[in-house]
Amino acid sequence: MFQIDCPWCGPRDQQEFAYAGEAAIKRPENPASLSDAEWADYLFMRTNPRGRHHEQWRHVHGCGQFFDVVRDTVTYRIESVDVPGRPALGDAS
Amino acid sequence: MSQQTHRLSQGGRIDRGREIRFTFNGREYTGYAGDTLASALLANGVSVIGRSFKYHRPRGLVGAGPEEPNAIVQVGLGGQTRPDQRATQVELFDGLVASTSARLGFDPMGLNNTFSRMLPAGFYYKTFKWPAKSWPSYEKRIRQAAGLGYSPTEPDTDRYDHMNAHCDVLVVGGGPAGLAAALRAGRAGARVMLVDENAEFGGSLLAERDAQANAIDDRSPHDWIAASVAELSAMQEVRVMTRTTAFGNYDHNFIGLMEDKADYRGGPGAGEVRHRLWRVRAQRVVLATGALERPLVFGNNDRPGIMTASAVSTYLNRYGVAPGWRTVVFTNNDSAYQTALDLKAAGRDVAAIVDIRTNPTGALADAAREAGIPIHDSSAIIKARGSRRVKSVQIAQVKYGQLAEEGDTIACDVVATSGGWSPVVHLHCHIGSKPQWDDEAACFLPGPDNPGQSSAGSVTGAFSLRKALSQGFEQGGAAVAELGFEPTAGAAPSAPAPGTVMPIQPFWIAPTGKPLSRGPKQFVDYQNDTTAADIALAVREGYESVEHVKRYTAMGFGTDQGKLGNINGMAILASLLDQSIPETGTTTFRPAYTPVSFGSVAGRTADHLFDPERKTAMHDWHVQHGALFENVGQWKRPWYYPKDDESMQAALDRECRSTRNGAGVLDASTLGKIEVHGPDANRFLDMIYTGGRRKMKTGTCRYGLMLHEDGMIFDDGVTAKLDENHYYLTTTTGGAAGVLNWLEQWHQTEWPDMDVFFTFVTDQWATVAVNGPKSREILQALCDDIDFDREAFAFMTFREGTVAGVAARVFRISFTGELAFEINVDANYGRHVWEAVMAAGAPHGITPYGTETMHILRAEKGFIVAGQDTDGAVTPMDMGMHWAIGKKKDDFIGMRSLSRADIVGEGRKQYVGLVPTDGSIVLPEGSQLVNDPEAALPMPMVGHVSSSYHSDTLGHSFALAVVEDGRSRHGETVYSPQVDGSVIAATITDPVFYDREGARQNV
């Protein structure tokens, strides 16, 4: 059971939160202009790394806010929490 | 009643003034307060406690703690009975009833022993796998014959609860290291929890003689324990807990504890709790979990009377019981010499110490020689004799691991063996850390510390008392220092310097000079009857991974989880594979360390508290009027309202008829309701719904579909425009929370710049849905400030006014296809308005109806229920709902997916109606559909039934379904093979069965 440090509420038990998928998946500006393959890439393809993972959680039984977490999928260590919308891991700045 | 023939005349931490009567396998015995069931049985000379799982060999006690594999007993009767309890951990109380009788009463499988060569490793897989249908009966017989415990057959009426706790330092294990750690941390002012699975603190000290020679800080060990516990108990911020097992170490320093509040004294009193599950989040954890002694593996090493040396010492020193009169000690290390000396001190014979090491030296060996105990060095016991009790052992000279020369047979009734110590690394490893093999100590030690955790005492291989104390003191100080506390000055509790020690010589199996399968059985895992020969067979058959060998041989599978035998087994496997022990590795350590009761896991969340129940404002009225209820999510919804002894179908027919011909009323309060406010509400909803929202006029309603980004329908409902920038959405009853989450996720993570917010108002509104041709007249009788004229109050609009004297929002929408009005009022007035509607409708024969009639009426109209007629794999086009997609929209969630090749191609399952050829048969929902019921297996399936009912209106049964290319197949026949072998034929039709032109709702 993780202890997750909600950016708004502070550290709480995992059972107050819901996992909400990989973070920093940006919806394409103009979906109609994408090929089926490009659309499928946005829709289905996820990094699923062994190691540092940039993911979203929601404090569903708390403040209700979504936020970003960088978590190691091997050690489960949570490296950081942040408000949503920061660039993906590895992106410049 | 038997006598306590094996009780020593003095000593032990038992209260000889308090005699306790108990029953074991139907016989009465006595013991003393402070005994365990195991020590009391031993005191009474009971050597055979049970029979083994596979071969039904007689078995006695091997250990004295959680590692005990044989003495697995059923305690108590009725709803409170506890299966699979270790007799070594069952405290004695007056009236205790325990048994292993299924194992002892008769011996139907005793022949297995004789024919044991037919029962090798993997015998379950090989022998019983085929024919598959026979396996359940084999399994039942095996379980019965093995006497495995049984679950209570009556409800458990006891109370269990949960406690959440936070602390600075949690110390697991109250032996010398744990006590020292807790003292240091507590003295610094930290909030400390110290837990121990035993009835009292002290750990290994309790198994030793309370001699001044072992003094700690100039006190006898027992006095030091008492003083330490007293000091800790007096500290404001410290909590000390006995009978509390840390069963699991979970991520981020979350530890599960199970505290026994009552089993130890025969059960809880009125209002008391039986077990308490603690959920502890600790800043720091100090694991002082100790070590368990390994037995040695030799022929017939399972005979009753053959025990670990530390168990023998524990029974002598802690319980004042001598397991027998004449003991042979067999060891590869120094610690068993102490047992020999303990036996001598208790006035018992030690026939010999058999030591695999050559010329044992050191303080303990010298003391044993001084005490006149014969030592056979470079020797091993190669087999034991005796059946219900060990009678003698045969020893032999061993050189370089090989049998050199057979030696004497030594008569004895106890064998005390020590193969070294296995640190209890379980908790350390629960969160994924691997243990590390240490050649010098010949054991697995904890790997690098987990974050925020450390280990102290014999779990780290620090087997001397002095080292354990100093390590505990150091780790307790380090833990609080990391948290910003100032550890107090002062030295660690001091113990005498240990004498010179001779190193352990790893020794895994006694050589017999024969192949493993030929000699007497050499047991590795007692509980599962796994022998060294079984491991050898697994290797011969190609198994290499320790995880596979475990599953093939069942080694480590029992309630003891291999605490006693696994390391021996892994070492034997390693030598058979000609590789090192670290190369072979261990199996995975998983919670729970020892079994945890289901009751404590459930806590109070049982029965009516298992899940919250949500009830509408009109719930009591429904109950008073005989409604039967259906669970929809957490809601209790009226299902139907039978009158007198009316059948379900008769009640549904009556409810449907009344609604179609006069008036019916449904409690629709459970529909999810969400208000959407803000300048960007328009823009936002335009993205969420398939249909356009920008041109909606205030006061109107629209039906809406929500898709996931993959184009599949996931919820539907009605949107009402309350005002510019202010909308009110309804969702399905079960989908409400998911829809709100969906809206929040898109808003917060994708379009945070949009100025819009959402308010969940499901509970604030009660909804009374009046349906039927008479609904207008009923509303008119209750409301004089809304014009209900057909033109003035058009279909798919709403009005605000006063209904039955209460401010209301009335929607003219219909889920039955009839003229209908949904009255929404403050939930506090829900029952008042419902009763007013019933009174006003009485002259028209208004009839309350439940979810089942709601389903029939909507299905007759072909209206879908999202989640029933849709399954997450259908698009609006599949459902024939092209009309719900905004023609002029550039984008909405899921739109792009609707033009994918797979979505627009042929062969998709499409929404249709079905009319069974025999109109009296109602197709079971979920039935698969095929084109040809005679087709070869596997039969191609072309669709399935999603909704199916008998229709009073139509006079026959009907169904809704999805069928491949079904829209172009109206009039064709499909078939539904049923589990009973019958086949139901049905004609494909349009999914709208009633009033196709929609005239009835437009009157």
Ligand SMILES: [Zn+2]
């Ligand atoms: Zn929060």
